[in-house]
Amino acid sequence: MTNSQLAGKRVVLAVTGSVAAYKAIGLLRLLTQQGATVDVVMTESATRFVAPLTFEVLSGSAVTSDLFSGHQDMRHLSLTEQADVMLVAPCTANTLAKLALGLADNVLGTMALTLQCPMVICPAMDGEMWSHPTVQGHVKTLQSRGAIIVEPENGALASGQWGQGRLAAEETILATVQHVLQPRRDWLGERVLISAGPTREPIDPVRFLSNGSSGKMGFAMAEAAAARGAEVVLVSGPTQLECPKGVTRVPVVTADEMLQALTARFDWATTLIMAAAVGDFRAKESHSHKVKKDQWKGEALPLERTPDILLALSAQRTHQRMIGFAAETDDLIEYGQTKLQNKQLNMLIVNQVGGEHSAFGNDSNEVIVLTPNSSPSPIPRMLKRQLADVLLDRVKTLSVASQSQPSASYPTS
Numbered sequence: 001m002t003n004s005q006l007a008g009k010r011v012v013l014a015v016t017g018s019v020a021a022y023k024a025i026g027l028l029r030l031l032t033q034q035g036a037t038v039d040v041v042m043t044e045s046a047t048r049f050v051a052p053l054t055f056e057v058l059s060g061s062a063v064t065s066d067l068f069s070g071h072q073d074m075r076h077l078s079l080t081e082q083a084d085v086m087l088v089a090p091c092t093a094n095t096l097a098k099l100a101l102g103l104a105d106n107v108l109g110t111m112a113l114t115l116q117c118p119m120v121i122c123p124a125m126d127g128e129m130w131s132h133p134t135v136q137g138h139v140k141t142l143q144s145r146g147a148i149i150v151e152p153e154n155g156a157l158a159s160g161q162w163g164q165g166r167l168a169a170e171e172t173i174l175a176t177v178q179h180v181l182q183p184r185r186d187w188l189g190e191r192v193l194i195s196a197g198p199t200r201e202p203i204d205p206v207r208f209l210s211n212g213s214s215g216k217m218g219f220a221m222a223e224a225a226a227a228r229g230a231e232v233v234l235v236s237g238p239t240q241l242e243c244p245k246g247v248t249r250v251p252v253v254t255a256d257e258m259l260q261a262l263t264a265r266f267d268w269a270t271t272l273i274m275a276a277a278v279g280d281f282r283a284k285e286s287h288s289h290k291v292k293k294d295q296w297k298g299e300a301l302p303l304e305r306t307p308d309i310l311l312a313l314s315a316q317r318t319h320q321r322m323i324g325f326a327a328e329t330d331d332l333i334e335y336g337q338t339k340l341q342n343k344q345l346n347m348l349i350v351n352q353v354g355g356e357h358s359a360f361g362n363d364s365n366e367v368i369v370l371t372p373n374s375s376p377s378p379i380p381r382m383l384k385r386q387l388a389d390v391l392l393d394r395v396k397t398l399s400v401a402s403q404s405q406p407s408a409s410y411p412t413s
């Protein structure tokens with residue numbers, strides 16, 4: 001991956017005493033390959049894992065690890081003055097705590113208190129440590145002060161256990177640094193139609209059928225696309241979320257309303273991203289007055305299917321990229337492949353709902369990306385806003401011309 005996306009940028013790469021310290025070497029290489037100038041700072045513990053010499057050779061400059069030995073040029077102040085971003089990777093539980101509390105007993109902690117630029121923190125630790133309330137409390141404190149946390153991944157840990165604690169993938173860390181440093185405009189000229197949130201189907205004026213979608217993923221996609229230069233229309237079911245800057249919001253309630261709003265703008269769009277959790281069923285009849293408790297004697301509530309929005313739009317498609325989301329509790333890939341094919345999509349993003357890490361309502365998500373003719377591609381857990389950028393990178397590379405046009409007859413499921 002050689003390009004100059006980070007040319008002219010200055011990164012302070014702070015390495016701490018995690019068993020994953022060696023992975024910082026790969027990060028340093030990626031950053032320099034992209035044109036960044038990297039100043040490496042190491043904690044004393046980090047130097048026990050990897051020799052500073054490796055970083056010095058690869059970065060082309062001296063490593064700062066001792067607060068007192070470099071006092072002549074006050075590197076704890078001068079490096080941060082020049083930096084565009086400080087990347088702490090890997091970040092130990094110990095350093096995370098120091099950063100949250102503002103302790104300044106080493107170079108890294110002292111620098112952090114003089115920092116004028118964004119800080120990206122990539123924790124790596126044992127799963128039990130990561131889930132400890134103290135550590136999670138520090139994460140929240142740092143986030144509330146604007147630090148960007150790149151959450152660790154699930155996987156095999158150094159302890160031999162399985163859990164969340166592995167340093168995030170290089171690809172994820174680099175994408176975050178790029179995002180922080182370079183607000184990109186690569187979606188300029190694109191018109192993106194996005195659906196988000198749940199739909200509500202009334203039973204009577206006060207009761208409805210709905211689902212637990214918060215709308216966060218669709219709103220994150222809208223925010224990311226607008227930030228990257230696209231014109232964005234967001235057709236959203238009922239949510240508490242604020243409309244992102246530069247996005248036009250069209251509020252809807254039912255699946256029918258969502259279908260109408262999307263159909264009316266479909267010709268305009270170059271890309272459709274269907275992130276809404278459209279309810280599949282509605283009451284066959286909805287009452288115009290509130291049904292009183294004692295009017296109901298246990299009769300069944302007859303249901304019928306709501307319109308299949310993706311299928312309907314797929315039939316009208318001319319030039320649009322079509323991206324769907326699927327929320328499943330099990331057999332994610334199998335169900336996803338069927339939906340991808342049946343609805344003739346360019347891409348389907350499958351996420352897991354239900355359970356502790358349900359995609360519904362969470363600020364972070366992990367997904368599997370399905371595209372025709374290629375193998376499923378998992379993307380590890382990260383903040384939905386970061387994930388939105390990673391997904392937009394992938395959507396941008398889709399060649400719509402090579403996608404087969406929809407056939408005259410469609411399957412009905």
Ligand SMILES: Cc1cc2nc3c(=O)[nH]c(=O)nc-3n(C[C@H](O)[C@H](O)[C@H](O)COP(=O)(O)O)c2cc1C
Pocket residue numbers: 015016017018019020043044045046091092093094095096124125126129
């Ligand atoms: C073999 C070994 C591996 C370690 N890996 C980690 C780790 O991945 N994450 C972590 O938070 N601490 C880890 N530690 C503990 C830290 O090295 C220790 O808390 C140290 O004080 C961190 O110092 P620092 O934050 O100044 O770098 C490890 C310790 C040892 C001996």
